[in-house]
Amino acid sequence: MDEAIGRFDCGMSARHGEPEAIAGFIRALMHDAEKHAALREKARAGFDSAYNDRRTLSQFEQLLHDSR
Numbered sequence: 001m002d003e004a005i006g007r008f009d010c011g012m013s014a015r016h017g018e019p020e021a022i023a024g025f026i027r028a029l030m031h032d033a034e035k036h037a038a039l040r041e042k043a044r045a046g047f048d049s050a051y052n053d054r055r056t057l058s059q060f061e062q063l064l065h066d067s068r
Contacts, residue, residue, distance in 0.1 A: 008046030010039050 002013045012025045029036040 004046060004050070007050075008042050010043035010046055 005011045005013050012021070014021045014025075029039070
């Protein structure tokens with residue numbers, strides 16, 4: 001996951017035991033609507049460009065179907 005976050009510059013990466021880092025990141029986004037929107041747009045664009053194609057879309061559909 002770190003690779004995708006770095007590649008698309010769409011969030012932050014935290015490790016187990018770093019709750020302060022996660023909370024700080026969330027608090028910062030709560031007070032910066034523009035940054036929140038920018039990260040959201042980058043995440044969507046990254047997903048669409050790297051993971052949302054005919055091959056992977058069918059894999060997502062199968063995963064959702066199997067989880068029912």
